């Protein structure tokens with residue numbers, strides 16, 4: 001895989017602050033939650049460098065990005081510097097004027113709102129009382145302005161049995177074209193509440209089966225880059241390949257996940273550049289102090305992560321004698337780091353062999369209308 | 375296009391060079407992107423309102439050993455295409 005001359009897109013954590021304190025927040029209790037928020041002029045100055053580097057998309061995240069008082073000014077800076085943008089939000093602070101303003105820029109790729117239930121119970125269980133209603137109201141305001149929106153459903157122990165109702169609510173009642181799913185992972189604040197939040201093996205098995213059925217029913221309108229739906233699809237392919245004795249699959253057998261470091265990077269709220277917002281412990285230098293293009297092309301940490309693809313799974317004791325090696329990509333390096341202390345290691349959380357050994361079962365193979373790739 | 379009139383690249387469009395001299399032109403207002411091969415990138419970078427058509431062709435011939443005999447036609451077609459898509463325009467006349 002070749003590295004682009006400059007990143008195509010950059011994820012910007014524009015604030016460490018949030019009006020909520022979700023039990024499984026990936027941001028709090030991570031290195032990403034460090035230092036003070038950068039002042040407006042620092043971001044605006046950096047946007048000029050992004051323009052010179054011909055970056056075409058930025059994603060604004062946090063914390064909660066709508067908490068920034070200078071939010072419009074930042075968007076104006078992005079527009080002025082010839083970029084498009086997406087926003088990741090908990091949805092609770094989306095007021096009508098802001099939705100109208102976003103629509104007026106005509107540069108918004110999408111606003112992603114987190115909604116974890118079809119009714120307040122499962123959502124508010126971990127995000128706080130009243131926040132389901134607020135998030136849905138925010139979503140409706142975005143919809144009224146015709147802004148492209150998506151919803152991310154984080155699957156956990158309180159909504160794993162609400163998935164059918166969630167799909168009906170989002171796709172039929174709200175009328176979204178699609179939504180995406182993942183599951184609460186062992187990162188950030190979730191590490192302290194793992195037992196209450198993270199799916200058991202039995203629940204994971206159930207979620208995979210249900211999501212495959214729902215995705216078939218809704219003709220591919222549910223997507224996933226990680227979590228039960230993504231795992232169900234990928235693991236079924238791996239199991240079929242093993243049973244059929246296939247040759248090694250393309251892009252498998254080494255630590256091939258993920259390709260992010262070849263086309264994108266991220267910046268923390270304090271201005272530190274990092275390879276990805278989930279790998280905020282790897283510091284690459286401050287914006288406006290070090291050169292973005294130089295960092296992107298030559299920083300030893302980025303080169304090390306890109307080299308990851310040459311490391312064979314067969315070299316790990318962890319993968320010893322695993323029949324899935326020729327069909328496996330080793331999974332997310334950020335999750336591998338939180339679980340093993342090493343990015344260049346297979347992630348135990350998304351390991352098919354471990355899942356089966358722990359009593360997990362693969363669902364029946366179904367015709368999936370759409371492929372997701374991480 | 376009168377062959378001597380200089381063209382200028384649309385300043386609202388992003389020229390994004392990705393690998394090995396290949397690039398894309400990206401329109402942030404529409405999200406559309408257009409792939410450019412290395413020769414097209416060479417030409418696009420000279421749409422500065424100063425280079426005439428003849429100068430672009432002549433620089434192309436001197437830089438690119440394998441330029442075909444009918445390079446003018448190819449360059450003309452490419453420029454017409456850019457004009458039609460709004461990716462370039464005529465430079466304002468200097469008085």
Ligand code: SF4
Nearest residue numbers: 018020022025063090
């Ligand atoms: S998960 Fe999102 S909404 Fe929840 S506390 Fe973290 S940043 Fe805020």
Ligand code: SF4
Nearest residue numbers: 319322328346351352
């Ligand atoms: S042990 Fe797990 S991570 Fe390693 S090859 Fe097997 S399935 Fe993949």
